[in-house]
Structure formats: C-alpha cells, structure tokens
Amino acid sequence: MSADDKHLIERRLASETLFKGNFLEARRDTVALPDGRSATREYVTHPGAVVVVPLLDDGRVVVERQYRYPVGRVMVEFPAGKLDAGEDPLTCGQRELLEETGYSAREWARAGEMHLAIAYSTEVLHIYFARGLQQGERQLDEGEFLDVFAATPAQLLDWSRSGELTDAKSLSCLLWLQNLLSGAWTLDWHTDPGQIPTPAG
Known part of the structure; x- marks a missing residue:
C-alpha cells in the first residue's frame, strides 16, 4: 500500500x-x-487456488469440460483446484494437473496471480504454465466428473469470442497465453521446482 x-x-x-x-x-x-x-x-x-495452462508439444493446450452447479452449465476451463491449508501453490498445481488430467510436466513457470472477484471474495488464483507433458493415469477425487481434451489457442480464442468459454480464470490465462505466443510476454521456465519464485505474502 x-x-x-x-x-x-x-x-x-x-x-x-x-x-x-x-x-x-x-x-x-x-x-x-x-x-x-x-x-x-x-x-x-476463500483459501486460494491454482490454475495451470498445460502446453502440449504440438502447440495445443490441455483443457477440461466440467459441470459447474452454481451456474448450471458445463464449462470449458483450464485445470485448477483449491489450495489445501498451508499448501505451496506449485505443489497444488502439480497435484491438480495429475489428478484431473493424468499429465505430469517436465518444466514449470509461474505467471503470476489474479484476484477472481475483488468486490466480494478474498480468493487469489496462482497461475502456472507447464510443458514437457507426459501422459499418465488420472486420479479424480470421489464425486468429480470431467472430460479432458486438447484444443488449439485459436479454438479457445474463438470460443471466448462466441461465448462458449466464459470462465474468468481461463479467459485471464488466455490473455497470458496469447501474449506468450506472440513474444510480447516471457516466462521463466524451470525443471527444478525449487528455483520457481514463490508468491509474495
């Protein structure tokens, strides 16, 4: 302040x-x-959460379709999940990526954070990018149902324009992805999680 x-x-x-x-x-x-x-x-x-933008080697990204009860519709979104008490955001991102999609990643980069609904929520979302993906088995939580698929950045941008993709965290991540692909923004990639900067505060 x-x-x-x-x-x-x-x-x-x-x-x-x-x-x-x-x-x-x-x-x-x-x-x-x-x-x-x-x-x-x-x-x-809210305890906070993490969202991951998983980059496939062919240029596509891994996304999900999941029914979200409060809005009553199936949403297209990037993998995400809430932080457990005292959990490191990167650890949460690695866990959620594996549990929801079955992928693990060779390299990770922290993109930053965003406040989801500043007028009425304390929630902070930590944004990570992952690449060098390796497919494994999903480990969904009990009662969790979602489809995992790959889409091109162009498809996601089209869906955001048409209104098929309206999830706020995914739209924010698309801004990051678009600027990353254009070369306007850069990321600091690491294979050693210990080298990735931790969130302030």
Whole structure:
C-alpha cells in the first residue's frame, strides 16, 4: 500500500461470521470509511487456488469440460483446484494437473496471480504454465466428473469470442497465453521446482 492511498483505505471496526462451510466462509464487517463514516462489507473468504495452462508439444493446450452447479452449465476451463491449508501453490498445481488430467510436466513457470472477484471474495488464483507433458493415469477425487481434451489457442480464442468459454480464470490465462505466443510476454521456465519464485505474502 502506498502512502498516497491513505484517502482510499477502509479500516475494519468489527467482524461477524454469517456462514461457515467446508472451505468457504461468509463474513460481514463494519468498516470506517476514509471520510469517517461507517459502512458494512459482506464478502466470502476463500483459501486460494491454482490454475495451470498445460502446453502440449504440438502447440495445443490441455483443457477440461466440467459441470459447474452454481451456474448450471458445463464449462470449458483450464485445470485448477483449491489450495489445501498451508499448501505451496506449485505443489497444488502439480497435484491438480495429475489428478484431473493424468499429465505430469517436465518444466514449470509461474505467471503470476489474479484476484477472481475483488468486490466480494478474498480468493487469489496462482497461475502456472507447464510443458514437457507426459501422459499418465488420472486420479479424480470421489464425486468429480470431467472430460479432458486438447484444443488449439485459436479454438479457445474463438470460443471466448462466441461465448462458449466464459470462465474468468481461463479467459485471464488466455490473455497470458496469447501474449506468450506472440513474444510480447516471457516466462521463466524451470525443471527444478525449487528455483520457481514463490508468491509474495
């Protein structure tokens, strides 16, 4: 936070839990506004998650089709999953890639992070790219059903334009992928996971 942001910052005065589930919690806070008045903020706390962009040697990427109950439709998306308590994001990404797709990767690169819904959620998604993929057996969780397939970046961009692909994390990853393929952005690839920078904070 910059010192120049002081006129924007809200300060928490009180907090209450509205709902606590298996991994989501809804809270209502009373905050002091920059002008001295008070207001309430309702939001969801989330442990964070990881999304992986798996690059095949032929130029295609590995994606999934999965039914998402809250929106009531089958979604096209990149492999992703929530962080376990205290889990390193890269470890989570490696685990989710293997469990959901059966692939493991020779090289990994951290692309950054994104906040999924800043108005009402604490969720942070860590973005990783993976290449040098090797196919193995999927290890889906109990009650998890999804299809895995490969698509070209051009297909994914077409689907995002047509409205077939509307998942926010996957659209953000497509921006990264498009800039990576054009040479506008670069990634720092590593075969040794210990050399990959860890998220700040």
